[in-house]
Amino acid sequence: MSEVTNQKTASSADWHRADVVAALHKKGWSLRELSRQSGLNAGTLKSALDRPYPKGEQIIASAIGISAMEIWPQRYQKRLFAPLLRCIATRGVAASGGVA
Numbered sequence: 001m002s003e004v005t006n007q008k009t010a011s012s013a014d015w016h017r018a019d020v021v022a023a024l025h026k027k028g029w030s031l032r033e034l035s036r037q038s039g040l041n042a043g044t045l046k047s048a049l050d051r052p053y054p055k056g057e058q059i060i061a062s063a064i065g066i067s068a069m070e071i072w073p074q075r076y077q078k079r080l081f082a083p084l085l086r087c088i089a090t091r092g093v094a095a096s097g098g099v100a
Contacts, residue, residue, distance in 0.1 A: 014072045017049040023064045034063050052079075 015023075024031065035045040038059050048056030052075050054068075061068035069076040 012073050012077075014074050020049055020060060020064075020071060024060065027063055027065065029063050031060075034059065054079075 021031065024034065031045045031049075032042045035042050038045070040056075040059075045053075045056045045060060047053050048060055052072075057068040057072060057075070061071055064071070
């Protein structure tokens with residue numbers, strides 16, 4: 001039971017920055033070279049390892065060969081989160097013909 005729980009927790013965690021760099025190296029890239037080849041300043045993609053930077057995340061993920069959502073699932077959960085309560089409240093107002 002705990003093994004399954006640990007796997008779910010691990011799969012929803014963002015990759016460690018060293019794992020991202022190692023994956024890039026396995027594909028023959030350094031962050032600096034990938035930045036330059038993408039038309040960015042040499043240190044630009046480094047910021048995507050520490051904080052959200054969608055353009056940089058996509059460039060890195062493409063170089064590794066997987067989706068950015070697989071590397072940074074927590075970042076994408078936050079971006080894709082849309083509260084359902086707002087939709088339900090809006091529908092209720094529209095269905096009643098306005099606020100009474």
